[in-house]
Amino acid sequence: MGRSPCCEKAHTNKGAWTKEEDQLLISYIKAHGEGCWRSLPRAAGLLRCGKSCRLRWINYLRPDLKRGNFTEEEDELIIKLHGLLGNKWSVIAGQLPGRTDNEIKNYWNTHIKRKLISRGIDPQTHRPAMHGSAAAQLPTTITSSPQLAFSTVDVQVAKQLPLPQMIRSNIDVIKKEMCPDLNLDLSMSLSFPSSASSLASSSSTSENIAAAEPASYPQPICLCYHLGLPSSEFCNCRASPKNQHVLGFYRPLEEGQYTLI
DNA sequence: AAGGACTTCAACCGCGAGCTC
DNA sequence: TGAGCTCGCGGTTGAAGTCCT
Numbered sequence: 398m399g400r401s402p403c404c405e406k407a408h409t410n411k412g413a414w415t416k417e418e419d420q421l422l423i424s425y426i427k428a429h430g431e432g433c434w435r436s437l438p439r440a441a442g443l444l445r446c447g448k449s450c451r452l453r454w455i456n457y458l459r460p461d462l463k464r465g466n467f468t469e470e471e472d473e474l475i476i477k478l479h480g481l482l483g484n485k486w487s488v489i490a491g492q493l494p495g496r497t498d499n500e501i502k503n504y505w506n507t508h509i510k511r512k513l514i515s516r517g518i519d520p521q522t523h524r525p526a527m528h529g530s531a532a533a534q535l536p537t538t539i540t541s542s543p544q545l546a547f548s549t550v551d552v553q554v555a556k557q558l559p560l561p562q563m564i565r566s567n568i569d570v571i572k573k574e575m576c577p578d579l580n581l582d583l584s585m586s587l588s589f590p591s592s593a594s595s596l597a598s599s600s601s602t603s604e605n606i607a608a609a610e611p612a613s614y615p616q617p618i619c620l621c622y623h624l625g626l627p628s629s630e631f632c633n634c635r636a637s638p639k640n641q642h643v644l645g646f647y648r649p650l651e652e653g654q655y656t657l658i
Numbered sequence: 659a660a661g662g663a664c665t666t667c668a669a670c671c672g673c674g675a676g677c678t679c
Numbered sequence: 680t681g682a683g684c685t686c687g688c689g690g691t692t693g694a695a696g697t698c699c700t
Contacts, residue, residue: 413668413694435685451686452669487688502689503667 410444414453418443422450423458456499463495467504475501476509480523 410418425441431454434447443450467475471493478489486498486505493501505520513520 411670433685448671448686449669455687456668484689498688499668507666 409438409446409449411449414457418445419453419458422454426454426458452499456497461495462497467496467508471496472509472512475505476513476523479505479509 421441421443425437429440434451437443437447437450438445441450445453474493475489478492482488484502486502490496490498490501510520513523514526517526518524519526
């Protein structure tokens with residue numbers, strides 16, 4: 398029944414890693430690859446627990462890590478993703494190649510929080526900082542609380558998927574588990590009638606009908622753009638075949654093929 | 659130069675999900 | 680079926696470095 402403990406805590410080192418320990422870990426992983434963290438320390442000749450080895454490798458020793466300061470673009474992307482996802486550091490890190498969740502979490506706490514506060518923005522809600530009754534009067538809806546909507550993120554899957562697929566994955570979970578009857582079609586449009594004829598039935602003036610001509614509609618607006626995501630990287634929005642004034646979020650299938658979600 | 663205050667970030671801790679036996 | 684284990688996550692800590700007086 399069960400298994401033996403992952404390590405003998407009494408015989409493991411703790412605290413800062415030495416160069417020798419780093420070298421042992423690097424050489425072992427180079428030779429054998431990442432694998433069973435439980436058996437790695439003994440196999441590599443390290444007096445550390447597997448958890449500590451994993452952390453050291455992931456956060457510090459991995460060769461694909463990007464060292465150095467965060468760029469302005471990375472800053473802004475972190476802020477936007479945090480607004481969408483909340484403290485899902487691993488998911489956010491998945492969108493920033495070469496950065497770790499620990500690094501982003503530290504950077505958020507030491508730099509970005511302060512930056513947002515200096516802009517007059519509450520770092521938790523991403524809203525203008527307010528005090529007292531003004532803050533209390535704000536509505537608290539699901540749409541104003543993205544952290545809630547993403548609370549059931551399958552992090553394992555999300556970390557490996559591009560952002561649009563991750564959103565799709567969460568929508569599936571929310572549909573199935575939370576609100577099976579809820580229509581979560583991720584399409585949006587401005588609040589104008591779906592056709593001139595329908596408008597004609599509700600209004601008898603020719604001026605209104607003329608004003609509703611499709612040619613006079615404004616360009617459709619994309620939610621991804623509104624969120625500030627770089628279109629080339631994440632956005633696959635297309636106009637709906639049913640209504641050219643509605644932008645739907647499309648999941649990429651193969652080169653040039655998309656499916657509306 | 660000294661030492662106290664503040665900042666940074668690597669590492670630890672505890673927990674939950676999922677897996678194994 | 681359920682106890683126990685592994686893995687990975689987010690929150691927290693504390694040593695080391697930097698700034699300020």
